[in-house]
Amino acid sequence: MLEVRGLQKVYEGAGRRVEAVRDLTFTLEPGELACLVGPSGCGKTTLLKCLAGLLAPSAGDVLLGGHKVTAPPPGMALVFQEYGRSLYPWLRVRDNVELPLRQKKEMSRQRRRELVERSLAEVGLTHAHDAYPWQLSGGMQQRVAIARAIAYEPEVLLMDEPFAAVDAQTRADLEDLVRRVWQDLGVTVLFVTHDIDEAVYLGQRVLVLSNSPTVVQEQLTIDLPDERDQLTTRADPRFTAFRTRIYEQIQAAKVAKA
Numbered sequence: 189m190l191e192v193r194g195l196q197k198v199y200e201g202a203g204r205r206v207e208a209v210r211d212l213t214f215t216l217e218p219g220e221l222a223c224l225v226g227p228s229g230c231g232k233t234t235l236l237k238c239l240a241g242l243l244a245p246s247a248g249d250v251l252l253g254g255h256k257v258t259a260p261p262p263g264m265a266l267v268f269q270e271y272g273r274s275l276y277p278w279l280r281v282r283d284n285v286e287l288p289l290r291q292k293k294e295m296s297r298q299r300r301r302e303l304v305e306r307s308l309a310e311v312g313l314t315h316a317h318d319a320y321p322w323q324l325s326g327g328m329q330q331r332v333a334i335a336r337a338i339a340y341e342p343e344v345l346l347m348d349e350p351f352a353a354v355d356a357q358t359r360a361d362l363e364d365l366v367r368r369v370w371q372d373l374g375v376t377v378l379f380v381t382h383d384i385d386e387a388v389y390l391g392q393r394v395l396v397l398s399n400s401p402t403v404v405q406e407q408l409t410i411d412l413p414d415e416r417d418q419l420t421t422r423a424d425p426r427f428t429a430f431r432t433r434i435y436e437q438i439q440a441a442k443v444a445k446a
């Protein structure tokens with residue numbers, strides 16, 4: 189349903205040429221939760237921008253539902269790492285969540301309100317409707333960003349290291365939130381992280397990226413039980429085996445490049 193075929197991205201300008209992504213091919217099935225993990229600077233953000241139609245690839249295609257992505261497609265929503273910059277500080281929480289829905293001209297005000305209510309409830313922020321983002325903790329702000337993305341009712345949710353800037357406890361809570369939202373809404377999720385444990389904990393599948401210029405180094409099916417729990421899942425010997433395997437792959441990619 190989301191297909192990436194032979195994607196390459198070269199940045200060119202001012203006498204400098206950086207091949208960020210060399211040749212990426214993978215498919216995301218409808219309703220799947222896949223994680224992309226790779227070393228810092230390997231082109232994860234570049235890839236997501238190409239998927240979201242924000243950046244034109246140098247070669248290859250991105251197809252959503254069989255249609256080539258050339259501009260931000262209506263069926264996609266993004267959550268970035270920098271929640272502080274992605275929310276408007278002068279808008280209250282509910283208005284931040286409602287803002288993208290206003291682009292859907294055919295949608296009634298009543299429907300917009302229902303979606304805002306539902307998505308804030310989904311992320312556990314019903315009580316924070318009237319707050320401004322700067323009155324909330326980092327973790328709560330990221331919940332608002334997630335609520336805004338899901339209110340849009342996307343087919344595909346792209347998340348770019350969304351929890352890199354929050355503390356460990358909040359991060360664990362937000363990971364569980366992503367799994368719950370995914371299960372409740374049946375949305376397809378592509379979650380990008382440099383954290384191997386996070387990728388294994390969240391994903392049904394993990395795509396391991398090589399160092400830049402990037403290719404898919406390996407794809408692993410994470411056949412851990414669907415009901416995941418921060419304590420029991422992480423203590424499962426298979427969890428440890430997956431993270432060791434991925435760690436080795438990433439180390440191998442670094443050595444291959446050196």
Ligand SMILES: Nc1ncnc2c1ncn2[C@@H]1O[C@H](COP(=O)(O)OP(=O)(O)OP(=O)(O)O)[C@@H](O)[C@H]1O
Pocket residue numbers: 199200206207208227228229230231232233234235382400
């Ligand atoms: N606008 C740009 N112009 C030129 N080079 C760029 C540009 N954006 C990214 N790059 C280069 O492309 C490569 C991949 O960058 P990108 O930000 O996609 O990686 P990343 O995996 O998301 O990094 P990190 O894990 O550190 O967030 C890097 O070498 C980076 O310097």
